[in-house]
Amino acid sequence: MGQPTATPDSVNSLTVHDNRTGKVYNIPIVDNSIPATAFKTIQAPRAPGEREENETEKGLRVSDKGFLNTAVLRSEITFIDGDAGILRYRGYPIEQLALHSSHLETAYLLIYGSLPTKPQFKIFETEVLHHGVTHADAEQFCRSFRYDAHPMAILTSAFAYLGSYYGEANPSLQGQSLYTRGNAASLEIMDKQIYRLIGKATTLAAMAYRVRQGREFVTPPTGLSYTGSFLYQMDHLGEENYTPNPILEKALDVLFLLHADHEMNASSTTVLQTGSSLVDPYSAIAAGCASLYGPLHGGANEAVIRMLISIGKPENVPAFLEAVKKREKVLSGFGHRVYKTSDPRSFIVRKTADEVFKITGKDELLETAMALHAAAMKDEYFIKRKLAPNVDFWSGLIYRAMGFPLDFFPVLFAVPRVVGWLAHWRQMMLQEGGVKIWRPRQIYVGASKRDYVPIDERVAVEGLRKGPSAISHSG
Structure with a gap:
């Protein structure tokens, strides 16, 4: 047959x-x-x-550990070609946006799909900056953290805390179609939360910073740009007519623009996974913040600086690279899950670093970084594995030169990424066919059916990972 x-x-x-x-x-x-x-x-x-x-x-299930080749949605926001080193926001090359645009203008582009006209941008910018002010209770909330609390822990908690203030923004209270109707009233509610989250992101981040410094909080000023206001809130010490250095302000704006979105990364996926339950956007953004907190995501630029500190002087680079080849050391800031050639953002950040160093002076680690970069790019071991510098390699040096503490680096990643998270969240809320809760499948490989055994008749299962650890207690 x-x-x-x-x-x-x-x-x-x-x-x-x-x-x-x-x-x-x-x-x-x-x-x-x-x-x-x-x-x-x-x-x-x-x-x-x-x-x-x-x-x-x-029927068959599709197994894809780590989502290596599974598309979870149709998107119009960001395009990445990792083999060609291409990154575009809504079709615009990242190089053009970094040169001509600003973080807030690019935020408008990512969220609404097109570059704004002057009147459109005026409305957006005014609303975002207007919503930078937080409720007075926020000071008490941030002060409740220990002086040595990690700023990402404060920021993550603060985003979730915000949601408790805006009952009109919670689908659990207002009906599950609050953001999915797509009519004028629904869009107005959605936009208001977008303004609030982008506006308050810098304020909450600055408050987390000043908690660590033991300094009073600063009310967001008027008349400054988004990044200018952020720097003002962190560094203002009471000087008359104080304004941030314009070159440092521009450098931070470029870094914010470059970090605004990066397609379906871990934190964006977390925001959408959480948002698919139709939770309020503040809870979804808090979840994304928690995801970005991890060292495999938002903590990478911090890891670069710690690596460079451990290397020390440029002459120690060869020995370090040999240790990397033997898997005795970890090379941070090279290679990327998506980019297989070069990270297009790294070239822009490298140029920005030069501008910053003219103001701050060269970081003592810069020579080590340049030596590491030069040696790795000539080494066949790293060439064969396509390990080129990524955006984290240079951005950490800029943050360090500007005086940010190491554990604040992930916050500087999270603040601009709020824009990308919101763009993807908004797109999902308004997608054709409505929102369906994300519920991945699994492949069950555990025990087949077995019957309950009374405790006195059981045989202990021994071995590492087979039972709880015994913890020693002090005091």
């Missing part, structure tokens, strides 16, 4: 032959992607001895 055949409906399809059953399936290809749910139709009877937990009769 011949095998069943199927004729593709279109050249834009994938033909799958299931060797278990002999059946052939045609799966449509749209925008060079295939729907994972199509594989649920590829069903087969359970093989003799096969675990029932495999659920073979219910």
Whole structure:
């Protein structure tokens, strides 16, 4: 008997032959992607001895640990070509935006889809800066943290705390279609939360900074730019007519613009995963902040500085690189999950660093960084593995030169990334077909059905990871 055949409906399809059953399936290809749910139709009877937990009769599951090749949504916001080193916001090359735009103008672009006219930008900028002021209770909230609390812990908590003040922004209180209706009233509520979150991000970050310094909080000033206001709130010491250095203000604005979005990274995905339950945006942003807190994400530029400090002088670079090759040391600031050649942001940040160093003086670690960069880019080991400098390699040096403490670096990543988080959140709320809660599948490989055993009849399972650890207690 011949095998069943199927004729593709279109050249834009994938033909799958299931060797278990002999059946052939045609799966449509749209925008060079295939729907994972199509594989649920590829069903087969359970093989003799096969675990029932495999659920073979219910169709194939797609296994993708770490989301290496799974698209979770259709987006119009950011495009990345990691092989070519391309990054575009809404179609605009990052190089052009860094040269001609500002962080707030780019925020408008990311959120609303186009560059604003002067009247449009005036409204957006005015609203964002107007909403920089926090409730007086926020001071008491931030002061409740210990003086040595990590600023990211304060910022993450503060975003969640904000949500408790705005009942009109909570779908749990106002109805689950609060942000998904897409009408004028719904969009107005949504925009107000966007203004609040972007505006208050710098204020809360500055408060977290000044808690660590033991200094009074500063009310956001009028008449300054977004990044100018941020620097003012952190550094103002009571001088008359104080204004931040314009070159440092511009440098920080460029860094904010470069960090505003980066497609489906860990924190953006966390915001959308959380937001898919239709929680209020403050809780979703707090979740993204918590995700960015991790050293594999927002803490990378801090790790670069700690690495450079450990290397010390330029002459120690060769020995360090040899230790990296032997996996005795970790090379931070090189390579990227997405970029396989060079990170386009790194070239812009390197140029920005030169401008900053003209004001602050060269960082003592700069020579070490340049020596490490030069040696790694000539070494076949790193060339073969496509380990080029990423944005974190140079940005940490800029932050350090400007006087920011090391543990504040992730905050400087989170503040601008609020824009990208909100752009993706807004897009999901307004997507065609509404919001569906994200619920990934799993592949269960645990024990099959077993019966309960009374405690006196059980045999202990020994071994590392098989039971709780015994902790020694002091005092």
